[in-house]
Amino acid sequence: MTQTNHIGKGPNRVDGPLKVSGAAHYSGEFNVPDLAYGYVVSSPIAKGKILKIHADEVRALPGVLEVFSHENVPYLAWFDKSYKDQIAPGGSPFRPLHEPDITFNQQPIALVVADTFELARYAAALLRIDYEQDEHETNLETKRAAGFVPGKGKTGFQPPPPPRGNPDKALKNATHSIEAEYAHGAQHHNPMELFTTTVEWRGNGKITAYDKTQGVFNVKNYLMGVFGLGKNDVRVVNQFMGGGFGSGLRPQYSVFMAVLAALELKRSVRVTLTRQQMFSIGHRPNTLQLLKMGTNPDGTLASLQHHALHETSQFEDYTENVVNWSGMLYKCENVKLGYQLAKLDIYSPQDMRAPGAASGNVGLEVAMDEMAYAAGLDPLEFRLRNYADRDQNVDKPFSSKKLRECYQQAAAKFGWENRTQEPRSMRANGKLVGMGMGGGVWDATQVKSAAKALISADGQLTVRSATGENGTGTYTIMTQIAAETLGLPLEAVTFELGDTDQPEAPIQGGSWTAASVGTAVKNACDALGEKILKLAQKPADSPLKGAKFDDVEFVNGQLRLRLDHDQAVVLRDVLQTSGETQLEADSSAMPNMVKQNGYSLHSHNVAFAEVEVDEDLGTIKVTRVVSAVAAGRILNQKTARSQVLGSVVWGLGMALMEETVMDHKFGRYVNHNFAEYHIPVNADMPHIDVIFVHEDDDIVNPLGVKGIGEVGMLGVTAAIANAVFHATGKRVRDLPIMLDKLL
Amino acid sequence: MYPFTYSRATDVADAVRDKAGHDGSAYIGGGTNLIDLMKMNVEQPAHLTNVAKLPLSKIEDLPDGGLRLGATATNSDTAWNEQVKQRYPLLNQAILAGASPQLRNAATNGGNLMQRTRCYYFYDIATPCNKREPGSGCSAIGGYNRIHAILGASEACIATHPSDMCVALAALAPTVRVSGPNGERTIAFEDFHRLPGEQPEFDNTLAEGELITSLDLPEKGFAKHFAYLKLRDRHSYAFALVSVAVGLEMDGDTITEARLALGGVAHKPWRDKSAEEMLKGQPATAETFGRVAAHVVANGVGQGSNDFKIELARRAIVRALKQAAEGQQEAGDVYLGGQ
Structure with a gap:
């Protein structure tokens, strides 16, 4: 074993000391000189027109610099395509301060800029605005018959595959069948860090935007398009993020506002949204799902039908993959999947942790539980009887799939064999006890990414790629990959990210960062390694003379022959004697389409949950969760486990408490604050066991990683909902399961 | 905002004088609610008189055997005070069921009474x-009203008082001592908060400029038979959907004296004296508890999304009475749902 073998171990976060000491700077912490502050004014109505903004009253206040609105915004880009970011859905992106029309509640309609934040906020409160109000519609229930099938539009969206077999006939002839509707309301990401942009005015029309975003290049391209900026006019930086969960995938209006003000005022400007405004930047959509299932006499699925309808805005067709997973998680010859949108007077939904899958998974996995009961089968046994070895959506085998091992290991750890099938049959501590399970599937994706590696004469390696760190552990895993590739200790490596001056990386989402950026980092380090080898071979007496790159390895600070470890040079000696002060190499990584073409690439998981329910009072306590994840190779046991723990928190929140409530009278979210939008707190959390089932997979990418940011959330919500049914005999099909639904 | x-008062007289000397002024204690409301532009005081540092933070014995809780003692210091733990464990439990440790460390006893609805x-x-904004209408009626009142509401307002501590206080029935421009007076706790009627803008019966200086608990603390049961949408850091404070005195299995108050159901901490009378002299049985609980919620009115609270309150009362009668509760216990 070598000391520079880092991948798969569990080192601490390399950025941990910076974070706990306050040295990690977030976007609202760049205190550039002469900073002005912008405060966003939000619409109090859902639909209508602004008649007049009495801006002069506010401009007159000493210290107020300007009030920006549609009335005075300078000429900006005209075509939709200038406003479209990398993952913009179909339709016309929202253009802040573009026109007097109001199309959703809390729409940003003005920006007040002042010398201090306090003054800007006060002035915003004084700003009088006259409106003409129109009738709005925000209730998805009214649109049940008005659903439409969206076009492709958005990157990553796959329309459901066409039906296979004869699903209706198979359902009719099934031995047992079920049909049920599932629903959940809107949910908001609510990262702890508010959306903030600090724009540094660098003079001559040049700016640096320190912006809370999951994609610095996505924001840069947006700003170039909207404001007509040149490539060298704008730099976007985001080195740390206090949580994103998808809310930072698209450029938010905070960055638009801050850049607008900075360019107009020729001054540095910061804009920070309020917690209430965090409920106006996209959300997991209110979704209705209809599931129909039938089984054959042997407990195999005869028919599976899954239809989903969710809300979108009037101006964009936000899409996510809700139902497709149902066609691939279980083996079934007769499948029909449907997906529709309905337009409401709301802001566009936005990708939120495991977008689409988290919603569809609840429908599928609760329906599977209902089906298992209807067929008289243990829910785990039922899933095993319907295990899919091929992805029937595309009729391809999986590149790797150890879901069966996940089932087995998690069930054993959980003690599933102690469960009695009958609802209400288990009790402890005077409470009803329930055990439930659910599993899921998510894409293993690799996206084009680039990285640069530099090594100095003293052997310090720096690697750069403009990816993100939203708390997932990017700094740490990239440091591990780079250090292992060049045989260095972690301390000799610095990974830098989140800056458009660095090589381009995709937005940090889709669970693809480890695979995409990780491969680019490895490639860049390999390219640098080739240069180092050439240097090492220069001396006439080099022990590596004639060796090809594939013949050598970098281990423990040495470069040596793979087959003869004594033929070695010390890396640092090579660099120091070469006379070079620095070596560098650029590389990028693309998925190997040829290799991947014949396979379906996915990660899988299962979660088992135990609940205790106080039958008289309806209170639910989740007591234990065991989560098993098969996601290829795990790069860092510690950060990966933390991601899955966080996923369990998310799954629990979705199951029991998270819901943004719309008051349809006002077309406005009413619980838009942390006191009333409930996310789980420590007291809600159960004991959580995380199991990683290793998969060897050199098809997905050279590192063999599949990503774990989203898959861990799947199954959890359904497992808890199914456990509540097992405990109480009550099947709650509309989330969240709050205590009144059990009374 | x-x-x-802003000014910091040095003593009670200074505080009263300072506030009276400024139009649109407000007292501020821990500020855990007022500052939020100011940020939201709900409250717009032109002047703040800080009373948090007034010499009112003592918790001390009273000659009549009671206990005086200083108005500026923090909720944390009050909950964990030895006298409170020993003699008024119901109060300890109720305080610990509310907010978070950070908030309880800042929030004062006087401020707790002055919390505004959520x-x-x-x-x-x-x-x-x-x-x-009096006269503008009530949006909660016909709107989303999960956390709203089922008892004592009016056509003008269905808001609830959010405090946990005050529910225990309603059961323990202290006297609220106040000072104001016209001198000192005392207010029975049950008369401190009010029902909304046609003037929901008034949460309590304090006169303009009056400042709470202490809460004087009577000797009787129900330390043997008590319960504080709080039901909410997550296990901590959430306001009560329904909470129940119970104090009983028992002679064997017979209830000789009872206190019963509810939180989360009305514009004020809801003490039901008729229910307390019904419990007196009765055996501590499920039948008794059920009868009393049904009586308490008999006049309950749901508003749609809070209809369930009538039944939830009934069940919670039965549970809390049972817990109190069993006498198994201890200071520091906080009910966490299924645990």
Whole structure:
């Protein structure tokens, strides 16, 4: 074993000391000189027109610099395509301060800029605005018959595959069948860090935007398009993020506002949204799902039908993959999947942790539980009887799939064999006890990414790629990959990210960062390694003379022959004697389409949950969760486990408490604050066991990683909902399961 | 947030004088609620008189055998005070069931009584609210009202008082001592908060400029038979959907004296004296508890999304009475749902 073998171990976060000491700077912490502050004014109505903004009253206040609105915004880009970011859905992106029309509640309609934040906020409160109000519609229930099938539009969206077999006939002839509707309301990401942009005015029309975003290049391209900026006019930086969960995938209006003000005022400007405004930047959509299932006499699925309808805005067709997973998680010859949108007077939904899958998974996995009961089968046994070895959506085998091992290991750890099938049959501590399970599937994706590696004469390696760190552990895993590739200790490596001056990386989402950026980092380090080898071979007496790159390895600070470890040079000696002060190499990584073409690439998981329910009072306590994840190779046991723990928190929140409530009278979210939008707190959390089932997979990418940011959330919500049914005999099909639904 | 001036009072007389000397002024203690409301533009005081540092933070014995809780003692210091733990464990439990340790460390006893409702619409100035803007209408009626009142509400307002501590206080029945421009007076706790009626803008019966200086608990603390049961939408850091404070005195299995108050159901901590009378002399049985609980909620009125609270309150009362009668509760216990 070598000391520079880092991948798969569990080192601490390399950025941990910076974070706990306050040295990690977030976007609202760049205190550039002469900073002005912008405060966003939000619409109090859902639909209508602004008649007049009495801006002069506010401009007159000493210290107020300007009030920006549609009335005075300078000429900006005209075509939709200038406003479209990398993952913009179909339709016309929202253009802040573009026109007097109001199309959703809390729409940003003005920006007040002042010398201090306090003054800007006060002035915003004084700003009088006259409106003409129109009738709005925000209730998805009214649109049940008005659903439409969206076009492709958005990157990553796959329309459901066409039906296979004869699903209706198979359902009719099934031995047992079920049909049920599932629903959940809107949910908001609510990262702890508010959306903030600090724009540094660098003079001559040049700016640096320190912006809370999951994609610095996505924001840069947006700003170039909207404001007509040149490539060298704008730099976007985001080195740390206090949580994103998808809310930072698209450029938010905070960055638009801050850049607008900075360019107009020729001054540095910061804009920070309020917690209430965090409920106006996209959300997991209110979704209705209809599931129909039938089984054959042997407990195999005869028919599976899954239809989903969710809300979108009037101006964009936000899409996510809700139902497709149902066609691939279980083996079934007769499948029909449907997906529709309905337009409401709301802001566009936005990708939120495991977008689409988290919603569809609840429908599928609760329906599977209902089906298992209807067929008289243990829910785990039922899933095993319907295990899919091929992805029937595309009729391809999986590149790797150890879901069966996940089932087995998690069930054993959980003690599933102690469960009695009958609802209400288990009790402890005077409470009803329930055990439930659910599993899921998510894409293993690799996206084009680039990285640069530099090594100095003293052997310090720096690697750069403009990816993100939203708390997932990017700094740490990239440091591990780079250090292992060049045989260095972690301390000799610095990974830098989140800056458009660095090589381009995709937005940090889709669970693809480890695979995409990780491969680019490895490639860049390999390219640098080739240069180092050439240097090492220069001396006439080099022990590596004639060796090809594939013949050598970098281990423990040495470069040596793979087959003869004594033929070695010390890396640092090579660099120091070469006379070079620095070596560098650029590389990028693309998925190997040829290799991947014949396979379906996915990660899988299962979660088992135990609940205790106080039958008289309806209170639910989740007591234990065991989560098993098969996601290829795990790069860092510690950060990966933390991601899955966080996923369990998310799954629990979705199951029991998270819901943004719309008051349809006002077309406005009413619980838009942390006191009333409930996310789980420590007291809600159960004991959580995380199991990683290793998969060897050199098809997905050279590192063999599949990503774990989203898959861990799947199954959890359904497992808890199914456990509540097992405990109480009550099947709650509309989330969240709050205590009144059990009374 | 609107601009305001600020001064720190040195003693009670100074505080009263300072506030009276400024139009649109407010006292501020821990500020855990007022500052939020100012940020939301719900409250717009032109001047703040800080009373948090007044010499009112002692918790001390009273000659009549009671205990005086200083108005500026923090909720944490009060909950964990040895006398409170030993003699009034119901109060300890109720305080610990509320907010978070950080908030309890800042919040004062006087301020706890002065908390304003958590009604969604009260907090959102984009919507009408009679409590915030008298005469503008009540958005919660016919709106989303999960956390709203089922007892004692009016056509003008269905807001609830959010405090946990005050529910225990309603059961323990202290006297509220106040000082104001016209001198000192005392207010029975049950008369301190009010029902909304046609003037929901008034949460309590304090006169203009009056400042709470202490809460004087009577000797009787129900330390043997008590319960504070709080039901909420997550296990901590959430306001009560329904909470129940119970104090009993028992002679064997017979209830000789009872206190019963509810939180989360009305504009004020809801003490039901008729229910207390019904319990007196009765055996501590499920039948007794059920009868009393049904009586308490008999006049309950749901508003749609809070209809369930009538039944939830009934069940919670039965449970809390049972827990109190069993006498198994200890200071420091906080009910966490299924645990």
